Amino acid sequence: MIRHTVVFRLKHKENSAEEKKFLADAKRILAPIPGVEKFEQLRQVSPKNDYRFGFSFEFADQAAYSAYNDHPDHVAFVRDRWLQEVETFLEIDYVPLG
Amino acid sequence: MIRHTVVFRLKHKENSAEEKKFLADAKRILAPIPGVEKFEQLRQVSPKNDYRFGFSFEFADQAAYSAYNDHPDHVAFVRDRWLQEVETFLEIDYVPLG
Numbered sequence: 620m621i622r623h624t625v626v627f628r629l630k631h632k633e634n635s636a637e638e639k640k641f642l643a644d645a646k647r648i649l650a651p652i653p654g655v656e657k658f659e660q661l662r663q664v665s666p667k668n669d670y671r672f673g674f675s676f677e678f679a680d681q682a683a684y685s686a687y688n689d690h691p692d693h694v695a696f697v698r699d700r701w702l703q704e705v706e707t708f709l710e711i712d713y714v715p716l717g
Numbered sequence: 718m719i720r721h722t723v724v725f726r727l728k729h730k731e732n733s734a735e736e737k738k739f740l741a742d743a744k745r746i747l748a749p750i751p752g753v754e755k756f757e758q759l760r761q762v763s764p765k766n767d768y769r770f771g772f773s774f775e776f777a778d779q780a781a782y783s784a785y786n787d788h789p790d791h792v793a794f795v796r797d798r799w800l801q802e803v804e805t806f807l808e809i810d811y812v813p814l815g
Binding site: 660712716717 | 719720724757758760763765768770773807808809810811813814815
C-alpha cells in the first residue's frame with residue numbers, strides 16, 4: 620500500500636464559493652480515477668503549520684500510483700486547477716514501516 | 718476524529734541500530750497511551766521532501782488528544798528521546814472535511 624498525501628493552502632478566501640468549488644471538483648474528478656482505493660478530504664487543524672487542507676489517497680502499489688499520476692483527468696486537474704488555485708503545498712507519501 | 722501526524726528525519730544513520738531502537742521504543746511507549754485509537758509507523762517515500770518516517774495517531778476528539786499530549790509517558794518521550802534524536806519534523810493534524 621502507498622498512501623499519497625498532499626497538504627496545502629488555497630489562494631481563495633476561507634469559506635468562499637471558490638474554495639468550496641475547488642474541493643468539490645477535486646473530489647468529483649480525482650476520486651473516481653482508477654487505482655484510487657481510499658480518497659479523503661481533510662481539514663488541517665494544527666497551529667504549528669500554515670496549511671489548511673489535505674487530500675489522502677491510497678494505492679495498492681507503485682504501478683497503480685503511477686497510472687493515477689499519468690491519468691489524463693489527473694494531469695488536466697493539476698494543470699488547470701491545482702497550479703492555478705493552490706498557493707503552497709507539500710506532498711508526503713507513506714508506506715507501512717517494517 | 719482527529720488524526721495527529723508527524724513526519725520526521727532522525728539524526729541516526731539509516732538502518733542503524735539506533736534508528737531501529739528509536740522506532741521500536743516509540744511504538745512501545747506511545748501506542749499504549751490511553752486515547753490512541755490507531756497508531757501507524759510509516760516510511761516516507763516521496764522524493765519531493767527530505768523526511769524519512771512518519772507516525773500517525775487517531776483520537777476520538779480534542780479531549781483525548783490533549784490527554785495524550787499531557788500524559789507523562791508522552792511528555793517523557795518527547796523530552797528524553799524525540800528532542801534528542803530527531804533532526805527535523807513537521808506536525809500535521811487532520812479532521813475530516815465537511
